[in-house]
Amino acid sequence: MRSSFAKSIYVGAAVLGLAGLSAVTTTTASAKSYATAGAYTALADKSQNVTVTGTNAIYSKPGTVKGAKVVASKATVAKLAASKKSSDTFYAYGTKTTNRGSVYYKIVTMDKKYRGYVYAGKTAGTFTAGIKAAETTTAATTPARTTGYYLKDVSKNTLWTAPKNTDIHAKKVSLYGASKTDPFTVDKAATKTKEGSLYYHVTDSKDSSISGWIYAGKGYDTTITDNTKQDLGGLSLTVAANAATSDNxxxxxxxxxxxxxxxxxxxxxxxxxxxxxxxxxxxxxxxxxxxxxxxxxxxxxxxxxxxxxxxxxxxxxxxxxxxxxxxxxxATSKVALKVDNVDTTTATVVNGLAKNATLTTKDVTVSGFDATTLDGDKTKNVDLAKVETALEAATLTGTKTYYTSDGTAYHYTFALTSKDALAKDNSRAVYGDTLNAYYTATLKLGSANTTSSSDGWIA
Known part of the structure; x- marks a missing residue:
């Protein structure tokens, strides 16, 4: 009995072992099953620019199909999703659907570095995972000046049919026949969505067949009076210089x-x-x-x-x-703006300016001052008469609002205390020294404009 019982336990255990082995074998076989992909469909006129969401890897084939290899891992795709480079934008141009209903889109980066399939959900024609539609450019305001632009270097600063890396089909425009003396006209402006960089669409005024998009730096700035100092990317407001030779x-x-x-x-x-x-x-x-x-x-x-x-x-x-x-x-001198007198006849404000206070760029905004009067030979005395004339011509306005006890708002305006005072107070100053200029502060009804001065000559 005992022997028979032990033998039956042994046999039972063996049977269970075989059953367990059968279960493992079945599971392994299931894991090796793959999906199959349907025919490739080109998107044709439905092709579009997209960005990856960062949630799905990119494969050489639909990811669940046998032989699919990772082109870009999820970690890499996450970096591409967060990238601020237009070259990391994708273009979707084809699709395949597996027998399990998974829709994959074939995509490629604008710089052609990554190309493959990404899972995009279960419904053809829509993106519910993996990628999303993207606008690669945003329309911008055309510049205040639209004519009289020149290419800085026709051999380097080329034009594009679309801002570079915003359209998979963008290509360089032939500049054959264009001269460095040809003026260009701006008719459109746009910024790259990812970088925010500005591009102008320009056309050769002498040959309208030559037109395209060019990087414009920060764009035309109406506050810069010297047009040769403007940063306009591949454009210039002056004709590019000739190559220097011993003959010219x-x-x-x-x-x-x-x-x-x-x-x-x-x-x-x-x-x-x-x-x-x-x-x-x-x-x-x-x-x-x-x-x-x-x-x-x-x-x-x-x-x-x-x-x-x-x-x-x-x-x-x-x-x-x-x-x-x-x-x-x-050397260049600076000017310390001192409060010499405070007019209190207009109103009485809480915590108003006090005599001997020094105004900083946070306290005042200045317009109309000729700062070149502060530049000169560092071994010579400052031409104080010129500086004083320039200060008298300037407008100084306080940037802080002060209130009376009943809540009425005021701000200060400033005027030089007296003529010739600058010369008397700075008689020995040479260029590079800090000059003292004394002002009378007068209250003016109304809140202040909070735009402070950015003038580096204010001490």
């Missing part, structure tokens, strides 16, 4: 007037589109560069920072030679 240019070497040490160099290039000048020919006084500067004007404008060229400077030069220009070291 003059080298300039700036020397410190005291030490004779070289402190800067520059090259003036004749701006004539066709020229017969040769090395050794004298530079005509009427000859100008593409910025319309004569050699003398250019020498003064191109001086190194913190140096000055004598105002009566003249020069005779020959093409292909070097001219040496003595310059003097300069």
């Amino acid at each position: 240019s003059v080298n300039v070497v700036y020397r410190d007037a005291s030490t004779k040490a070289n402190v800067g160099t520059a090259t003036w290039v004749d701006g004539a589109t066709t020229s017969t000048t040769k090395a050794g020919d004298p530079v005509d006084a009427k000859a100008v560069n593409t910025a319309n500067q004569s050699l003398v004007d250019y020498i003064k404008a191109a001086k190194p920072a913190n140096y000055a060229v004598a105002s009566d400077y003249t020069v005779s030069a020959q093409y292909g030679t070097t001219v040496y220009v003595d310059v003097t070291a300069t």
Whole structure:
């Protein structure tokens, strides 16, 4: 009995073992089953720009089909989803649906780096996972100035049929036949959705067949009076300079007037589109560069920072030679704006300005001041008469609102206390010193404009 019972337990355990093995074998077989994908369908006119959501990997085939390999892992896709680069935007152009009802779209990044299938849900024609529709550009306001733009370098600053990396079909526009002297007109503006960078759509005013999109930097700024200083990306408001040769240019070497040490160099290039000048020919006084500067004007404008060229400077030069220009070291003074008197006859406000207070850029906004009057030879006395005239012409307005006990709002305006006071108070000042200017503060009814001054000359 005992032997028979033990044998039956052994046999039972063996049967259970085989049953367990059968269960494992069945499960393994199920795990190796794959979905099959239907025929590929090109989206044709329904192709569109998309961005990945970061939740699904990208595969060489629909992800559940046998042989599918990972093209971009979920971690990589998450980075692409968060990217601020237009090149990481995708273009969806085809689809396959598996026998399990899963819809996969074939997508590719604008830079062609990643290409493959991503799961997009269970309904064809819609995105409920993996990707979502995207607008790669946003319309922007056209600039205040729309004409008179030039390509900075026709060999580098090319045009595109669409802002680069915003359209999979975008391509460079041929500039064959375009000259650096051709002016372009702006008719549209747009920003890239991801980067926020600005592009202008421009057309060659001499050949309307040449048109396209070009990076415009920060765009045209009406507050900048010197158009040569504007950052316009691949555009310029002046014709690009000719390449310098010994037949059309003059080298300039700036020397410190005291030490004779070289402190800067520059090259003036004749701006004539066709020229017969040769090395050794004298530079005509009427000859100008593409910025319309004569050699003398250019020498003064191109001086190194913190140096000055004598105002009566003249020069005779020959093409292909070097001219040496003595310059003097300069310094820039600042002005401390002091409250000398406070007018209390208009009203009495809580915590109003007190005598001897010093105004900072947070307290006041200034318009109409000629700050160049503060620049000069650092070994010489400041021309205080010029500075005072400039200060008198400027408008100073307080940026803080003060209230009377009954809640009436006021702000301060400022005027120089008396004529010639600046000269008396700063009689020994040389350029680079801080000057003291004394003002009378007067209350004016109404709240202040809170825009503070950004002037670096205010001490």
